[in-house]
Amino acid sequence: MEYFFQHKDINLFYRKIGRGEKKIIAFHGFTKDSRDYLLYEDFCKDEYTIYAIDLFYHGKTTFDSKKWKSFTKPQLKKILDNFLAEIKADRFEVLGYSMGGRIALFMIEQFYNRIDKAYLLAPDGLKINFWNWLVTSTRAGKGIYGLTISNPGIVYGISNTGQKLNLLPSAINKFLDINFKTKGMRLRVYRVWQLYKFITFKQAD
DSSP states (O other), X not given: XXXXXXXXXXXXXXXXXXXXXXXXXXXXXXXXXXXXGGGGHHHHTTTEEEEEEOOTTSTTOBOOTTTOXXXXXXXXXXHHHHHHHHTTOSSEEEEEETHHHHHHHHHHHHHGGGEEEEEEESOTTSSOOHHHHXXXXXXXXXXXXXXXXXXXXXXXXXXXXXXXXXXXXXXXXHHHHHHOSXXXXXXXXXXXXXXXXXXXXOOOO
16 A cells, blocks of 8 residues: 655655554665565565655655755654654564665664664665765765766766775776666765765764
């Protein structure tokens, strides 16, 4: 079943999968959407209900991107807290992979006393992403990425040079090949990174 949860100008789309008493709040990865969790429908049966959310700039969720350029932690907590109240989730489990893993980590940080279990699959956010930080937090990085949106060859050149000097992993070109195909896709990478730039976590000593 498909629903929308409204918070101010935000229309957060989510799918309700299953009909069990145990609630799982699920977040998808970058370029994906809540449909990824439909394959768990048979698994849920009468024990679990998955609430799979379309994250911002993905799926059917809509919001005023000029107003919400970068979520602060209190802002994002308020949105998610109101959503949990809407679905009457006093206690729940959380699931996330890739980009959705960052939001799952945020849920653990903010609602730890209400979470029974957490499932993280290759989550973003466990380590500081140098490129993410450079693009969202420095003037030089923003300038370079602004040029990259129209001319992706710039970032490919930086990537190839960095790999030759053993400063960058070869996997970075795979990311570029998948997410930099069109101008719209390159713009979405920037907007998503910018949106979550304050959703970071302290690193263990």
